[in-house]
Amino acid sequence: xxxxxxxxxxxxxxxxxxxxxxxxxxxxxxxxxxxxxxxxxxxxxxxxxxxxxxxxxxxxxxxxxxxxxxxxxxxxxxxxxxxxxxxxxxxxxxx
Amino acid sequence: xxxxxxxxxxxxxxxxxxxxxxxxxxxxxxxxxxxxxxxxxxxxxxxxxxxxxxxxxxxxxxxxxxxxxxxxxxxxxxxxxxxxxxxxxxxxxxxxxxxxxxxxxxxxxxxxxxxxxxxxxxxxxxxxxxxxxxxxxxxxxxxxxxxxxxxxxxxxxxxxxxxxxxxxxxxxxxxxxxxxxxxxxxxxxxxxxxxxxxxxxxxxxxxxxxxxxxxxxxxxxxxxxxxxxxxxxxxxxxxxxxxxxxxxxxxxxxxxxxxxxxxxxxxxxxxxxxxxxxxxxxxxxxxxxxxxxxxxxxxxxxxxxxxxxxxxxxxxxxx
Numbered sequence: 001x002x003x004x005x006x007x008x009x010x011x012x013x014x015x016x017x018x019x020x021x022x023x024x025x026x027x028x029x030x031x032x033x034x035x036x037x038x039x040x041x042x043x044x045x046x047x048x049x050x051x052x053x054x055x056x057x058x059x060x061x062x063x064x065x066x067x068x069x070x071x072x073x074x075x076x077x078x079x080x081x082x083x084x085x086x087x088x089x090x091x092x093x094x095x
Numbered sequence: 096x097x098x099x100x101x102x103x104x105x106x107x108x109x110x111x112x113x114x115x116x117x118x119x120x121x122x123x124x125x126x127x128x129x130x131x132x133x134x135x136x137x138x139x140x141x142x143x144x145x146x147x148x149x150x151x152x153x154x155x156x157x158x159x160x161x162x163x164x165x166x167x168x169x170x171x172x173x174x175x176x177x178x179x180x181x182x183x184x185x186x187x188x189x190x191x192x193x194x195x196x197x198x199x200x201x202x203x204x205x206x207x208x209x210x211x212x213x214x215x216x217x218x219x220x221x222x223x224x225x226x227x228x229x230x231x232x233x234x235x236x237x238x239x240x241x242x243x244x245x246x247x248x249x250x251x252x253x254x255x256x257x258x259x260x261x262x263x264x265x266x267x268x269x270x271x272x273x274x275x276x277x278x279x280x281x282x283x284x285x286x287x288x289x290x291x292x293x294x295x296x297x298x299x300x301x302x303x304x305x306x307x308x309x310x311x312x313x314x315x316x317x318x319x320x321x322x323x324x325x326x327x328x329x330x331x332x333x334x335x336x337x338x339x340x341x342x343x344x345x346x347x348x349x350x351x352x353x354x355x356x357x358x359x360x361x362x363x364x365x366x367x368x369x370x371x372x373x374x375x376x377x378x379x380x381x382x383x384x385x386x387x388x389x390x391x392x393x394x395x396x397x398x399x400x401x402x403x404x405x406x407x408x409x410x411x412x413x414x
Contacts, residue, residue, distance in 0.1 A: 006154055015153065023113035023150070023157040031118060047100045051292050052329060054123040056112040060104045072112030076119030077326035 024072070028055065032075030035093040038067055042087035049079035049088065098296050103131055107159060109139075114150040114157035119318050119325025121289045121332070122146050122231045126202065128292050129229055129311070130160070132299035135198045138177060139163075142170035142207030145238040146231065168211045171219035171228055174201040178224045198303050199226040205246035206236045208312075209270055220279040220308045227302045227309045230272070233317035241320045245270040248340075249398055250391045251379045253320075258382045263391045268398045276310045277346055283309035284346040285354075290332040294343060294355040301347070314341045322378020334373040337365070339403040344410070351409040361412050367403075370396045 012018055045065050050058040057073035059066050080088045109130040110123050122145060130137060141147040141164045150157040151164065165173040178199045184190050190197075203212055208230040216228060235253055236242040243253045247265050252258040256265040276284050283305045287295040295313065302309035314335055316328035323331060335341035336356045343357040352358075359365035371392060374380040383391050 011154060017154055017156050021111035021157060021159040023155040024111045026113040026115075026155050028113055028115065047104050050104050051100060051128075052124060054116060054118075054120050055114075056108050056110070056123075056127075063101055063104070069112060074118035075325075077324075078119055078329065081326040082329060 027071050028074050029071045032070075032073060032093055034075045034077060034090040035070070036068055036073065036075070036077070036079055036088050036090055038065070039087045039089070042085045044085055044087075046084060048082045048084065052078050052082045054078065098132065098293065098300070106131060109137070109159050110150065111157045111159060113155065115152055116145065116149045117318050117325075119328060120145070121315050121328045122233075123150075125229070125231050125289050125295070125313050125315055128289060128295045129200065129227075129299040129303075129313075132296040133198070133303050135196050135303065136160075136194055137198050137200055137303075138174075138181075140165070140170050140174040140177065140199075140201040142201070142203030142212050143167035144204035144207050145233070146202055146204065148238060167207055169215045170201045170203045170207060170212055171226075172215040174199050174226045174228070175219040175222060175224040178226050199224075200303070201226060201228045203228065203230055204236075204238070205230060205232045205234060206244050208232075209245045209272055213275075216276075216310075217279065220276065220281050220310070223281075223307055225307060227299075227311065229299075230310075230312045231315040232312055233315045233320055234269070235317070235320050237317045237320035246272070249395050250374075250383050250388075252382060253379070263382065263388050264379075271402065272312060273344060273346075277349075279308075280349060281310065282307040282348055284344075285310075286312045286314075286342065286344045288314045288332045288336050288341055288343060288355075290329045291336070291343070291355050298345060298354075301345075320379070322381070323376060327376060331373070331376060334368070334376075338368045338370045338373040338399065340370060340373050340399050342403060342406050344406055351406070351411070353406070353410045353412075357406075361407055361410070370399050 043065050055072045057069040059069055077090050080090050110126050138161045147164050232246055234246045235244050241253050242255045243265050246269050248269050250264045252264045258264050283302045285298040287298050316331045318325055343355040345352045345354050353361050360367045
């Protein structure tokens with residue numbers, strides 16, 4: 001996802017923010033040094049990572065943990081330390 | 096009804112990703128736990144602080160619910176005003192039926208709650224507005240550069256209580272806000288820790304559903320302020336509870352109770368750890384483990400024991 005830069009021409013009158021939760025258009029994934037990787041074979045879908053992720057970056061589809069939202073994941077590693085089956089590992093991200 | 100993780104993951108999270116809190120900050124997790132504990136429509140107010148600044152950097156907002164920020168000292172007064180206006184609109188018949196169950200929640204840091212916002216919090220509690228005030232307690236003014244607050248514990252190294260040849264850090268114990276709020280005799284008060292999400296969410300559910308003011312104090316380990324690693328806060332929150340530095344308390348209609356690990360420790364089913372277990376992984380207490388500061392750890396342990404015995408007594412345990 002590419003970040004949309006806004007100039008004065010496309011900011012609403014009065015500086016209002018019209019869309020709720022539009023921070024999802026802001027990319028915090030560039031902060032990351034280490035990137036979490038999921039081993040789907042080991043994952044038991046306990047969702048502990050979802051509960052303790054500060055950036056809502058755990059993607060869950062139909063009650064299955066399917067991966068990460070790398071646009072917003074800041075690479076804090078909390079998901080790794082709470083994972084009971086060690087299904088998530090951190091590795092150095094190549095930019 | 097019990098709160099289940101497999102139901103929660105299918106719901107919309109009230110605070111979107113893309114906010115600019117530090118990596119590994121537990122405060123968004125606390126907000127998630129509090130706001131997702133019930134399905135009521137909700138309105139949030141924010142005191143100035145990390146959460147307010149980092150979630151609403153223009154032209155973005157991370158909030159999926161109606162949200163307001165006014166000033167540092169008046170989050171409680173602001174939410175009280177919203178709640179009063181809402182009641183007036185219900186009287187006039189201008190609120191739709193499905194919105195009448197709207198709940199009002201204020202979030203403040205410990206600076207905006209213990210120090211600067213204490214008078215407006217006290218006023219709103221006394222007037223008996225129907226709202227929940229949540230203090231995410233990171234024990235200092237972390238957003239402005241780690242200054243001491245009245246929530247900072249003894250011995251902590253901050254930029255206004257720097258450690259050196261003559262000082263071992265902050266010299267005064269933390270303020271007992273739970274007891275101050277309890278003196279208002281409001282229907283629900285609790286302290287919580289985010290590692291025990293079930294306990295926090297059950298408390299938040301009770302606090303939101305109770306008729307009248309409610310208050311929650313939630314510990315929020317701070318990565319730059321406590322000088323910890325980004326993946327460490329869950330363990331530190333757990334250590335804070337297991338050392339009785341941060342007892343899990345619940346006060347329902349004047350009746351004090353201990354919950355979670357704290358109840359197990361009081362009942363003798365779990366071992367109470369020495370306070371070093373909580374201090375050792377934090378950079379702000381690193382200096383205490385030097386030989387010359389050995390007495391300070393004893394000072395902290397005495398302070399923790401004193402307040403733990405007080406809470407235990409209040410909850411009906413004999414020493």
